[in-house]
Amino acid sequence: MTAFVAQRPIRALYMRGGTSKGVFFLPEDLPADQNARDAVLQRVMGSPDPYDKQIDGMGGASSSTSKVVIVGRSTRPDCDVDYWFGQVAVTAPLVDWSGNCGNLTSAVGPFAIHRGLIDVPADGIATVRIWQANIQKRIIAHVPMRGGQVQELGDFELDGVTFPAAEIRIEFLDPGADDGESGAMFPTGNVVDTLNVPGVGEVVTTLINAGNPTIFVHASAMDLHGVELQPDVNGNAALLQRFEAIRAHSAVVMGLAESAAYATEKRQHTPKIAFVGKPAPYTSSSGKAVTADDMDVAVRILSMGKLHHAMTGTGAVAIAAAAAIPGTVVADVLGGARTGIRFGHPSGVLAVGAEAEEGADGWVVTKVTMSRSARRLMEGTVWVPEDIG
Template sequence: MTYQPQQRVAATYMRGGTSKGVFFKRADLPLATQQPGAERDALLLRVIGSPDPYGKQTDGMGGATSSTSKAVIVDVSTRPDHDVDYLFGQVAIDKAFVDWSGNCGNLSAAVGAFAIANGLVAPERIPEYGTVEVRIWQQNISKTILAKVPIHQGEVKELGDFELDGVTFPAAEIEVAFLDPVDGGGEIFPTANAADQLEIEGHGSYEVTMINAGIPTVFFNATELGFTGTESQDEINNNPALLSKLELFRAHAALRMGLINTLDEAETRQHTPKIAWVAPPATYTASSGKVVSAEATDVVIRAMSMGRLHHAMMGTAAVAIGAAAAIDGTVVNTASGSVTRESLCFGHPSGTLTVGARAECTNGVWQIERAVMGRSARVLMEGFVRVPKVY
C-alpha cells in the first residue's frame, strides 16, 4: 500500500446537553469539504468512525450511540441579526450515511459556547461578566436559536451547579430558546389535525399526533403499543423484533407526514421523524437508580433516535413535546391531563426535563412563538482530529 499521511483537522470535542459531537469551524475544514457533498460526508464519516459493522466506532470519535455520533459545522453568519450559522450532521453508525434532515437540540446548547471560544462572535458583544445571547441560524431547518451563554472574566463559564438528568456532573446552565420552531412551511400539524388515526398494514390503527415543531415527531399512546411509558433502554434496545416494528411504524408516519414518498425512503431518512410514546405520570426508576415519582412529572415519555431508545430525550423532541402539550387534543396534552400548559415536566429514561412553550391559534392555524429549556455544555477536548484523506 502506498504511504499516505493522515490529515490534521482542527476540531473540538464537546458535550452539549445529553449529547456529544465533534465541532468544526467551517474555515478549518479541508477546502473540498467546506461545501455540502460527498466529500464532506466522507470526511465526517471517517472522523466519527462509520460505517462500522461492529457497531462500536472504535476507529473514530463516535461513541456508538445516536447521542454520540454527531458532527457540527459553525461559521460566521452572513444573515443579519445573527452571529453564527450552525449545520448539524447525524452520522449513522453502521451505514455510510450522514443525515442532514434535522437539528440536534442538545448540541445547540454547545454552539454558542463554541462560537465564543473560537472567535466567531464579535468581541464587543461579550461582557466581562454576565451572559451573552448568541444568535444562531440553524441551517438544517432554517430557524433561529438563542443561547444565553454565561461569561466569567470574558470567557465562557462552563462549570456550575446546574444539574441535568442524563449528565453525570453539574455545569453552568445555558438557556436555549428555539424561535418559531415549527418545521417546514409553518404548518405545525402536517395533516391539520391535533390527533389522527394512523393505519399500519398488518398492525391496525393507532391514535397519533404528528407534529412539526423542533423536529418532525409522531407521538403514540403508550398503551396502544403495549407499553407503559416507563421502559428502560435495555427493554427496548435488546429486542430486535420490537425495534423492527417501531421502525416500520416510524416509516408509516413519515409517509403520512409527507416527509417521504415511499416507505423504502425511510431508510435514508433515519434522523427524522422521531417516534415517541406517551403515558400519564407513573413512578419508575431512572437509569441512574434514582426513583422518579409520579408526582414529579406531568407525563412520561420515551423516544427513539436512529433506531434505538434514547437514553434521555433529544432536545428537538423536547421542543415537540412542549409544543404538543400546549395544544388541546394532542396525544401529549391528553396524557398530561388535558390541561392547557405553558410549561411541562416530563419523565424520560434518565430522569426529568422541563420545557416551556406557548401556543396561539390564529385563524385556525397554531403557532409556537418559542420553546425554552435549560441545557449545559462543556469542552471535552480540543486540538486536531487525524483522518486519512478519503475524498
C-alpha cells in the same frame, strides 16, 4: 505491499452539549464539496462500522455520541452564526442532515465564543443568535461569561449528565413555523391522525413539526407503560420493528419521504417517534428513584432506531409544543393542554415551557424554552487518511 497513505490533521473541538456530545468544526476546516465533506466526517467518527463500535474514530457507537456540528459566521442580519447538524450513522454510510440536535444546540453558542466568531461581554450573559440551517429556525442561546471566558462549570444539574455545569438557557423561536421543507406544524392539518400502518394496524398519532418532525403515540398502543428504560425496548427486535414501521409510514404521510423504504434507508434521523404514558414511579438509568409526583407525563423517544438514554433536545421542544395544544396525544395524556410541564424520561425529569396562541389559522407556538449545559472535552486536531474526501 499496500501503498503508503499519510494522514492529515483537521482542526476540531470535541464538546458535550446537553445529553449528547459531538465533534465541532468551522466550515473552512472541511471540504466544500458535500460528498467529500460527508466522507471525511464519517471517517472522523469511525463510520460505517459493521462491528457497531466506532473503535477507529471519535464516535461513541450511539445516536447521542455519533454527531458532528459545523458553525460559521452568519450572513443573516438577525443571526450571529449559522449552525449545521449531522447525525452520523454508526453502521451505515450515511450522514443525515435532515434535522437538528437540540442537545448540541446548547454547545453552539460556547463554540462560537471559543472560536472568536462573535463579540461578547467579558462578564454576565452573552446572547448568541443562532440560525439552525437544517430546519431553517432561529434559536437564542444565553451563555454565562466570566472573566472573558465561557463559564462552563457550575451547579446546574441535568438528568442524563453525570456532573453539574453552568446553566445555558435556550429559546427555540417559532418552532412550528412552516420552513418550506417540513411544512406546517401539523402537516396533515390535524392534531391527531389515525394511521393504518402496514404490518401494524391502526395507530392514533400526533404528527408535529416542532424542533424536529416528531410522531407521538400512546404508550398503551405499543403495549408499554411509558416508563421503560433502554434494556426494556432495545432488546426487543419485534417492538423496534413496529416503531420503525410507524415512523417510516408517518414520514410519508408528513411529506418527508417518498416511501417508507426511503425513510428507513436514507432518513433515519427524522422524524423521531415517541411514546407517552401517565405519570408512574420508576428507577432511572442512574438508579435514582423517580416518583409519579415528580412529573406531569412520562415520555420516551427513539433515535436512530433505539430508545434514547434520556431525551433529545428537539424531542423536548416537540413535547412542549404538543402539550400546549388541545387534542394532541400529549395533551390527551396530560388531561388537557398546558404551557409548562415536567416530563419523565429514562434518566430523570426535565421541565419545559411553551408559549402558544390560537389564531385564525389554528394554533401557533411562538417559543419553547428549556435549560441545558455544555462543556469542552478536548481541543486540537482530528486525523483522517489523506485520500479520504
